[in-house]
Amino acid sequence: MHIFHRPVVRIWALLVAVLWVVFEAVRAKAGAVASDLLVAVYLTAGVVFVWWWLFSFAARVRRGWPALTKAIGAWQQEPVSRIDETFEYRYPRIVRIRRHELGFDVTVSLLPGQVPKNLGDHVEGIAHTWHVFRVEASSPARGVVVLRVWFTDPLAVPFEAPLMPSVGDVVKRAAGLAVLRYGRTTPEREDPWVPEFASAEIGRCDDGSPWRLRLHGTHVLVAGVTGAGKGSVLWGVVRALLPAARAGIVQLWACDPMRMELSFGRSLFQRYACEPAAMVELLEAAAAEMNRRAQTFAGKVRKHEPSSKCPFVVVIVDELAFLTAYQPDRDLRKRADAAIATLTSQGRSVGFCVIGALQDPRKEVMNIRNLFPDRIALRLDEPNQVDMVLGNGARERGAAAELISPDPEIGAGVGYVKRETQPEPVRVRAAFVSDEAIEAMVRDYGRSGGGFGSAA
Incomplete structure (x- = not known):
């Protein structure tokens, strides 16, 4: 498959084109000073994005998701239209990652024919891959799995029972x-x-x-x-x-x-x-x-x-x-x-x-x-x-x-x-x-x- 046929590449190409058009429009109407400020904004946003991509948990999960799904056997082969076409594979898509009080909820959209068990059987391996305390899998709707992630054990410390009334x-x-x-x-x-x-x-x-x-x-x-x-x-x-x-x-x-x-x-x-x-x-x-x-x-x-x-x-x-x-x-x-x-x-x-x-x-x-x-x-x-x-x-x-x-x-x-x-x-x-x-x-x-x- 040609590289520009991939959705991620298309999105990045479109984003670069839009940023370039905005830069040219600002330089033409507001001059060099405004365009320099815009370049500074672009650079700052780029640094923030790179930091997020390298160090945040959500980005680490997204970055390693293809390899993880391949390791647990959740990939599927894309159909090919010609016999000489290169085989491509697809994997369950991460819909969103939201923080909760003790970790994250990773919502995953399953591929056709998959069931929650395809991910639920591998929660221990997923937890080890993500270096977290525990991962639980649940299915709130058809075709959707939520991987609830805990960074630490919230029950690790013993506690006393509450006071009784007199x-x-x-x-x-x-x-x-x-x-x-x-x-x-x-x-x-x-x-x-x-x-x-x-x-x-x-x-x-x-x-x-x-x-x-x-x-x-x-x-x-x-x-x-x-x-x-x-x-x-x-x-x-x-x-x-x-x-x-x-x-x-x-x-x-x-x-x-x-x-x-x-x-x-x-x-x-x-x-x-x-x-x-x-x-x-x-x-x-x-x-x-x-x-x-x-x-x-x-x-x-x-x-x-x-x-x-x-x-x-x-x-x-x-x-x-x-x-x-x-x-x-x-x-x-x-x-x-x-x-x-x-x-x-x-x-x-x-x-x-x-x-x-x-x-x-x-x-x-x-x-x-x-x-x-x-x-x-x-x-x-x-x-x-x-x-x-x-x-x-x-x-x-x-x-x-x-x-x-x-x-x-x-x-x-x-x-x-x-x-x-x-x-x-x-x-x-x-x-x-x-x-x-x-x-x-x-x-x-x-x-x-x-x-x-x-x-x-």
Whole structure:
């Protein structure tokens, strides 16, 4: 193909011609001084453009895009009209590059026959080529892929959970809630206050926004190896729900086979069990209460609204595989499987949420993981485990949970979330809940601190 047939060459030739015409017109009408000033403007603009082309990220991406697309196999051969014509190739076109708070969004127009997977499969290679922390691929429209680029890891530094409201404030506001729930208005408070129960703010997303974990109307599965930060997720949920529990519209039940995690705040739970038989009885009691509610609601209520008489029950099961796979007593194992399956398949519509944490997501260990609509993949051992937790294709869409750093300062609590309503995995980090924070929760909200209920 002749060089002047290329669009870029044509554009540059047209630009040079226009600049020359402008220069001649200025010199003819305004004289030599004006034309010299115009030349100075041209030179300054040229220097700025050369600096941008050599050193800016956007120009570096555009400059290296042809070679990068060739390396990842995204080129296509142009059709030739004659047998002796030179073969030319074309590649997906960069439409625009826009900055966001932590990097750039590179919008790419795909070639005919290409799909987002053609670029999504190579995001790690693209990140290494561009020397950036991470690249994620998404497709907001047909034929378009957006490569979101992060220069640094926004979740690399651990952070503390936000401050909790005081017990006195919760008691006062809960009293106002109780008055308004019985239909009597008070002049002190016109709008009803409902403590948060539908979701829990437990950390931060990688775009800087708060990470709110949905709870009401769903179940949550948390998977991660030892030291991945499952405790931060569980304690973050407990911490966020304590005001609602103090107000009487949420109950926290806990199964703690390891006796090392949740036992630290045992008095925070309405029901707590750590022995195998007691844990199975707790799960069966939850399933029985769920069935009783379902019979009561049948034909009368379509959506559960928490109240003191019908609270939202959150059942937290740490090391879920201990009951479903590793429990040596076969009868207890079958009873636990049946109770968990009943709760996860029927419980969310009547105000029950199961939060299960485990280390090994394989099917032979946890064969009902698909009954958990919302799932969290913390640091895992193998790439194929990511799809086991988050669903098929999650690893290809950027959820590289096996690459999370094993250093607790960098990787503890970092993971990817798959929401029922959002197929794209979101990178998050759970806030660190220290022993001192748990002790403060026990002191303020536990039974000895004037809290609630007794543990089983």
